[in-house]
Amino acid sequence: MMNWERQCFLFIRGEGVDVSNVKIHSENPTGIYFKEFRRAGEIKVQYYRKDSAASQMSIDDINFNYIEKAKFLHVTGITRL
Known part of the structure; x- marks a missing residue:
């Protein structure tokens, strides 16, 4: 695990x-993306x-037994913008 991954x-x-x-x-890193707001729009x-x-x-x-017991579930994905 890279240092920034560990810090997160x-x-x-x-x-x-x-x-x-x-x-x-x-063997595989944590994926990440950056969204930079430049000029208007x-x-x-x-x-x-x-x-x-x-x-x-x-x-x-996926541990479905664990998920079934969760109070909250946050699912995210990558957006184009």
Whole structure:
């Protein structure tokens, strides 16, 4: 895990989010993207997700028993803008 990935993980955990089911992929990095607001109406988005750990996930990586017990479930995806 790269330092910035670890810092994100520690921050989220420090905010009280249960990270007990987070899986760290030893060969694939965490994907990330940056959204830059430039002039009025101009947005630049940079994606760094090729071969990311999430892109390698399969249905077998999901602990459905854990999800069923969750009070909240936050699901996100990558948007074009």
